[in-house]
Amino acid sequence: DAKTTQPTSMDCAEGRAANLPCNHSTISGNEYVYWYRQIHSQGPQYIIHGLKNNETNEMASLIITEDRKSSTLILPHATLRDTAVYYCIVGGAQKLVFGQGTRLTINP
Amino acid sequence: GAVVSQHPSRVICKSGTSVKIECRSLDFQATTMFWYRQFPKQSLMLMATSNEGSKATYEQGVEKDKFLINHASLTLSTLTVTSAHPEDSSFYICSAPWGGSGANVLTFGAGSRLTVL
Numbered sequence: 031d032a033k034t035t036q037p038t039s040m041d042c043a044e045g046r047a048a049n050l051p052c053n054h055s056t057i058s059g060n061e062y063v064y065w066y067r068q069i070h071s072q073g074p075q076y077i078i079h080g081l082k083n084n085e086t087n088e089m090a091s092l093i094i095t096e097d098r099k100s101s102t103l104i105l106p107h108a109t110l111r112d113t114a115v116y117y118c119i120v121g122g123a124q125k126l127v128f129g130q131g132t133r134l135t136i137n138p
Numbered sequence: 139g140a141v142v143s144q145h146p147s148r149v150i151c152k153s154g155t156s157v158k159i160e161c162r163s164l165d166f167q168a169t170t171m172f173w174y175r176q177f178p179k180q181s182l183m184l185m186a187t188s189n190e191g192s193k194a195t196y197e198q199g200v201e202k203d204k205f206l207i208n209h210a211s212l213t214l215s216t217l218t219v220t221s222a223h224p225e226d227s228s229f230y231i232c233s234a235p236w237g238g239s240g241a242n243v244l245t246f247g248a249g250s251r252l253t254v255l
Contacts, residue, residue, distance in 0.1 A: 062241050066246075071229070074233075131181060
């Protein structure tokens with residue numbers, strides 16, 4: 031599976047959009063980009079995934095660059111409950127390997 | 139949506155005893171489940187892939203005789219930590235894939251926190 035690079039930590043003000051970047055320059059053609067988050071002491075929660083096109087759901091938007099070497103997760107109106115570790119993972123149809131993720135802190 | 143239930147959520151045991159953790163897919167069938175372990179302030183580490191009706195596949199460095207996995211039905215996988223020691227204390231999380239053609243979207247259990255005294 032391709033490796034991802036994410037900033038260790040980020041801060042965002044409540045009510046603002048949180049933009050979390052992820053680099054995955056070694057992604058292969060059939061690998062998806064997945065985003066999960068983990069709130070302290072809980073199991074990870076699925077957020078969104080995509081292959082080539084940008085995606086949006088009720089939680090977030092995923093912007094994937096045309097060359098697919100990087101992506102950005104956007105939480106449009108961050109709330110305090112969005113404070114968590116966010117994991118960007120690339121993979122195919124089998125197991126997913128987690129990196130270190132980005133610790134996002136939403137400040138009041 | 140798909141729900142994975144884990145039990146127990148917390149367990150404390152004495153050193154040398156064995157502990158069983160159950161992972162159930164509640165509203166879908168899972169021929170494959172994944173077991174992860176997470177130490178404090180670290181990321182999730184994949185331990186093994188549980189396969190219904192066949193042997194589990196273990197990641198490099200994970201002792202298969204230490205961490206016994208049984209996937210006896212399409213909705214249940216169990217992880218047994220045998221002869222547990224304090225260094226086995228960790229947060230154990232299972233997951234199962236659902237939906238999506240080509241995509242492996244995982245739904246995770248709430249995790250089981252094991253403390254070995």
